[in-house]
Amino acid sequence: MKVLFAASEALPFAMSGGLADVSGALPKALRRRLIGCRVIMPLYSTISEELKAKMKFICHITVPVSWRRQYCGIFEAHIDGVIYYLIDNQYYFKRDGLYGYYDDAERYAFFSRAVLEVLPYIDFFPDIIHCNDWQTAMVPVYLNEMYKADWRYSNIKTVFTIHNIQYQGKYGMELYGDVLGLPEGRESIVEYDSCVNLMKGAIQCSDKVTTVSPTYSREILSPYYSHGLDEILKQFTFKLTGIVNGIDTDVYNPETDSMIYKNYTVSTISDKAYNKKELQKQVGLPVGDMPVIGMVSRLVKHKGLDLVKCVFEELLKADLQFVILGSGEWEFETFFYDMAQKHPDKVALKLGFDATLAHRIYAGADIFLMPSQSEPCGLAQMVALRYGTVPIVRETGGLNDTITDSGDGKGNGFTFADFNAHDMQNAVWRAIGGYADKKGWNILRTRCMKCDNSWGASARAYIGLYKELLGK
Numbered sequence: 001m002k003v004l005f006a007a008s009e010a011l012p013f014a015m016s017g018g019l020a021d022v023s024g025a026l027p028k029a030l031r032r033r034l035i036g037c038r039v040i041m042p043l044y045s046t047i048s049e050e051l052k053a054k055m056k057f058i059c060h061i062t063v064p065v066s067w068r069r070q071y072c073g074i075f076e077a078h079i080d081g082v083i084y085y086l087i088d089n090q091y092y093f094k095r096d097g098l099y100g101y102y103d104d105a106e107r108y109a110f111f112s113r114a115v116l117e118v119l120p121y122i123d124f125f126p127d128i129i130h131c132n133d134w135q136t137a138m139v140p141v142y143l144n145e146m147y148k149a150d151w152r153y154s155n156i157k158t159v160f161t162i163h164n165i166q167y168q169g170k171y172g173m174e175l176y177g178d179v180l181g182l183p184e185g186r187e188s189i190v191e192y193d194s195c196v197n198l199m200k201g202a203i204q205c206s207d208k209v210t211t212v213s214p215t216y217s218r219e220i221l222s223p224y225y226s227h228g229l230d231e232i233l234k235q236f237t238f239k240l241t242g243i244v245n246g247i248d249t250d251v252y253n254p255e256t257d258s259m260i261y262k263n264y265t266v267s268t269i270s271d272k273a274y275n276k277k278e279l280q281k282q283v284g285l286p287v288g289d290m291p292v293i294g295m296v297s298r299l300v301k302h303k304g305l306d307l308v309k310c311v312f313e314e315l316l317k318a319d320l321q322f323v324i325l326g327s328g329e330w331e332f333e334t335f336f337y338d339m340a341q342k343h344p345d346k347v348a349l350k351l352g353f354d355a356t357l358a359h360r361i362y363a364g365a366d367i368f369l370m371p372s373q374s375e376p377c378g379l380a381q382m383v384a385l386r387y388g389t390v391p392i393v394r395e396t397g398g399l400n401d402t403i404t405d406s407g408d409g410k411g412n413g414f415t416f417a418d419f420n421a422h423d424m425q426n427a428v429w430r431a432i433g434g435y436a437d438k439k440g441w442n443i444l445r446t447r448c449m450k451c452d453n454s455w456g457a458s459a460r461a462y463i464g465l466y467k468e469l470l471g472k
Contacts, residue, residue, distance in 0.1 A: 001035050001036065001127055001128070001463075001466060001467075001470065001472075002036040002037075002038075002124065002125075002126040002127050002128075003027075003030065003035055003036065003037040003038070003126055003127065003128045003129075003130055003466065004037075004038055004039075004040055004115070004124065004126040004128070004129045004130070005023060005026070005027050005037055005038065005039045005040070005130045005132075006039075006040050006041075006112075006115050006129055006130065006131045006132065006136045006139055007019060007020075007022075007023040007039065007040075007041050007131075007132045007133075007135075007136065008041065008042065008098065008099075008108065008111070008132070008133065008135035008136065009023060009041065009098055010023030010024050010039055010041050010084070011023065011024030011025075012024065012051060012079060013041065013044070013047050013051055013084070013086070014041070014042075014044050014046060014047060014098060016097075016098050016099065018163065018212075018245070018377070018379060019132055019133060019163050021245075021247075021248070021379065022132070022161075022163070022212075022245055023039060023041070023132065024248075025246065025247075025248045025455050026246075026455060026458065026459065026462065027039050027082045028080055028081065028082055028455070029246070029454075029455035029456060029458065029459035030459050030462065030463065031081050031082055032459075033459055033460070033463060035459075035463060035466075037082065038082065038083040038084070038085065038124060038126075039082060039083070039084045039085070040084070040085040040086075040087065040115055040118075041084065041085075041086060041087070042086065042087050042089075042092070042093045042107075042111055043055075043073070043075055043086035043087055043088040043089075043093055044093050044094075044095075044098060045090070045093060045094040045095065046096070046097070046098075047086075051077070051079075054077045054078070054079070055075040055076065055077045055086060056075065056076045056077070057073065057074075057075055058074040058075065058076055058121060058122065059073075059074055059121055060072060060073045060074065060088075061074070061117060061118065061121060063110060063113050063114045063117045064113060064117075064181060065106065065109060065110050065113065065179065065181065066109075066177065066178055066179055066180065066181030067178075067181065070089055070091070070092075070110055071088075071089055071091075072087060072088065072089055072110075072114050072117065072118070073087070073088030073089070074086075074087065074088070074118050074121055074122065075087075075088060076122070085118065085122055087111055087114045087115075087118070089110065092106075092107040092110055092111075093107070099135075104135075105169065105171050105175055105179055105196075105198070106179045108134070108135040108136070108138070108169075108198075109138055109179050109180055109181075111135065111136070112135075112136055112137070112138035112139045112141075112142060113138070113142055113181075115129065115136070115139050116139065116142055116143060116146075116147055116153070119152070119153075120152070125152050125153070125156070126156060127155070127156065127157065127466070127470055128156070128157045128158070128159060128466050128469060128470070129143070129156060129157075129158050129159075130158075130159045130161065130462075131158060131159065131160045131161070131202065131206065132160075132161045132163060133161070133162065133163050133164070133167065133199075134167055134168055134169030134198045134199045134202075135169070136160075136202075137160065137169055137198040137199050137201055137202035138180065138198060138201065138202070139158065139202075140158035140160060140201075140202050140205040140206040140207075141182070141189055141190065141201040141202065141204075141205045142182075143156060143158060143205070144205045145182055145183060145186060145189070145205075146182075146183075157207045157208075157469045157470065158205070158206040158207050158208075159206060159207065159208045159209075159210060159465065159466070159469070160202040160203065160206035160208070160209050160210070161209075161210045161211070161212065162199070162209065162210070162211045162212075162220070162376075163211075163212055163376060163377075164376050165199070165211075165220050165225070165226060165227050165229060165376075166227050168197055168198065168199040168200070168227065168228075168229065169196075169197065169198030169199055170195050170196070170197050170198075171195065171196045171198075172195065172196065173187070173191065173194070173195065173196055175196045176190065176191075176196055180196070189201050189204060189205065192228075192229075192232060193228060197229075199229065200229065200232050203229070203232055203233065203236055203239075204232070204236065206239070207239070207469055208239050208241065208465060208469060209233075209236065209239045209240045209241075210240075210241050210242065210243055210465070211240070211241075211242045211243075211376060212242070212243070212244065212245050212376045212377035212398060213242050213243075213244045213245070213376060213377045213378075213397050213398035213400075213401045213402075214241075214242035214243075214244065214401055215242065215396065215397050215398065215400040215401050216242055216375075216376045216377065216397040216398060217240050217241060217242030218242070219374070219396070219397060220233055221233055221234055221237065225374055241465065242401075243458055243461045243462060243465070244377060244398050244401050244402060244457075244458060245377045245379065245398065245455075245458060246382075246453055246454050246455035246456070246457065246458040246459075247379055247382045247383055247386065247453050247454070247455070248455070249386065249453075249454045249455075252359075252362070252383045252386045252387070253386070254272075254363055254386065254387050254388070254449075257359055257363070259355070259356045259359035259360065260275055260359055260360055260362075260363040260364075261274060261275045261278040261279070261360065261363070261364070262274045262275055262278075264363075265449075266388075266446055266449045266450060269388055269442065269445055269446060269449065272363065272364075272387075272388055272445070275360065275363040275364040276292060276364045276365070276366065277364075278360075278364065279292070279323065279360050279361065279363075279364030279365070280292065280321070280364075282357075282360065283323055283348035283350070284344070284348055285321050285323070285345065285346070285348050286321075286345055290319045290320050290321055291319075291320045291321070291366045291367055291431070291432055291435045292320070292321045292322075292323060292364065292365045292366050292367070293320060293321065293322050293323070293365060293366070293367045293368070293369050293392075293428070294322075294323050294324075294325075294361040294362070294364075294365030294367070294368050294369070294384075294389065295308075295322065295323070295324045295325070295326065295368070295369050295370075296325045296326060296358045296361055296362070296368075296380055297324075297325075297326045297328075297370070297380070298326055298327070298328045299326045299327055299328030299329060299332035299333055299336070300328040300329050300332070301329065301332075301373070302372065302373045302374050303328075303370075303371075303372050303373070304370070304371030304372045304373050304394060304419070304424070305332045305371075306373075306421070307371045307419070307420070307421040307424045308369070308371060308421075308424070309332070309335055310421035311421045311422065311424070311425045312335075312339060313339075314425065315425065315428060316339075316343055316346050316347070318429075318432060320346070320432060321345075321346050321347070321348070322346065322347045322348070323348045323361055323364075323365060324336055324340075324347070324348070324349045324350070325349075325350045325353070325354060325357055325358055325361060326351070326352075326353070327351050327352050327353065333351055336349045337349060337351070362383050362384055362386075362387040362389055363387045363389075365384075365389050366389065366390065366435055367389065367390050367391075367392060367428075367431050367432075367435070368380065368381065368384035368389045368390065368391045368392070369391075369392050369428070370391060370392070370393045370394070370399060371392070371393070371394050371416075371424045372393070372394055372396060372397070372399060373394075373396070373419055374396055374397060375393075375394075375396055375397040375398055375399050376397050376398060377397060377398035378393075378397065378398045378399050378402070381393055381398075381399055381402055381403055381413070382402055382451075382453040384448075385402075385403075385412060385413075385448040385449065385451045385453060386449065386451075386453070387449070388445040388446070388448050388449045389445075389448070390406075390412075390413055390414070390431060390434075390441075390444055390445065390448055391403050391412070391413040391414070391448075392413060392414045392415075392416075392424075392427050392428060392431055393413060393414075393415055394415070394416055394417070394419060394424070395415050395416065395417045399415075400415075402451075402453060403415055406434070406444055406447075407430070412444070412447055412448050412451055413448070414427045414428075414430050414431045414434070415427065
């Protein structure tokens with residue numbers, strides 16, 4: 001089975017969010033299971049010179065972008081057993097950052113068309129093209145409308161994964177003729193609510209639509225979560241499935257992690273206490289046996305920070321500490337900064353992102369708080385489990401699929417259902433009560449560390465989906 005994984009970002013080349021993690025880890029997991037998976041992505045100027053030195057130039061072609069043709073260089077790189085193809089066009093991709101430009105629609109229409117145009121030149125006609133988010137949404141549309149008559153393309157199937165439905169590729173209808181270049185009279189494929197909506201086109205044209213967790217696949221059928229796409233998703237529910245992401249268990253491994261203060265395993269979990277003590281010292285909190293609650297998050301509203309803000313001072317009346325790492329909206333940055341100034345013995349804040357500190361919070365905190373309003377999958381809760389840090393989460397998206405409440409003596413965290421500050425507060429109180437029972441807490445931490453959130457299970461689910469598409 002041959003799979004081409006098309007994405008706008010992938011580790012180790014370029015990253016702005018969780019998509020790069022998936023694009024870097026899932027193809028490796030598929031390769032380990034003897035699936036011939038290769039990755040195709042843009043060649044951004046921000047890619048390091050060290051990685052560029054590993055690329056081999058194959059050839060250059062021109063790619064149609066509506067009425068014009070644009071240069072397309074094709075480069076190949078072999079990293080960790082995976083073949084990557086990088087699509088070069090300096091006009092589109094020699095820029096600071098990946099997204100946020102006025103012509104993003106044209107940039108990724110070019111990339112989507114290039115994915116199909118380069119296949120004869122890389123001598124790789126896949127059984128399945130696996131597309132990701134709106135930046136590759138035009139691949140299944142172009143394939144159906146322009147390439148299926150060519151016998152080399154006629155049997156290719158497409159999978160489209162929605163990582164976050166909030167970002168759909170919505171533009172004015174003038175984009176249709178000048179940028180997309182679809183045949184005349186086919187506007188209805190990408191038209192939705194009087195706009196061009198690239199994600200809508202992919203939902204309609206792809207053979208399967210997946211999301212990054214089973215719960216999220218159900219949630220986006222509701223207007224509350226769908227950002228307007230619930231009606232089209234309801235038409236194509238038969239295509240829709242949810243497969244939870246995994247985490248890279250080599251990167252996130254307390255036994256070998258060079259970023260944490262002291263390595264530990266399930267059998268040496270008592271060494272987690274040393275990581276806690278050193279974390280308290282590093283962030284300037286008093287060293288003690290009180291529970292430390294960690295948060296590594298973008299400081300934005302949909303992460304549930306309204307709930308935290310509402311009851312934060314009430315929580316601080318208890319004997320506990322918070323260590324918070326992240327950046328985002330001014331409202332929350334300012335609030336947590338003020339709280340850290342007002343309660344320096346209970347609240348430590350680092351604005352921005354610091355990978356080393358993030359790992360140290362996972363290893364040193366006792367509890368990890370994720371009260372998200374919505375969370376398509378979430379990786380932080382799975383990383384916390386890996387380090388024996390007990391998650392508190394709201395029952396939404398991937399949080400609901402990976403964390404179960406320990407009130408029954410079998411779960412791996414503490415959960416609350418309603419998006420309500422006092423329900424979250426009650427979950428925190430329950431976690432603190434659990435922390436006081438040292439014997440029970442050690443059992444719970446051990447159970448957390450034994451959870452399998454590797455890419456293995458996710459890869460097997462995708463392979464099953466691919467086989468279903470191919471009738472195998």
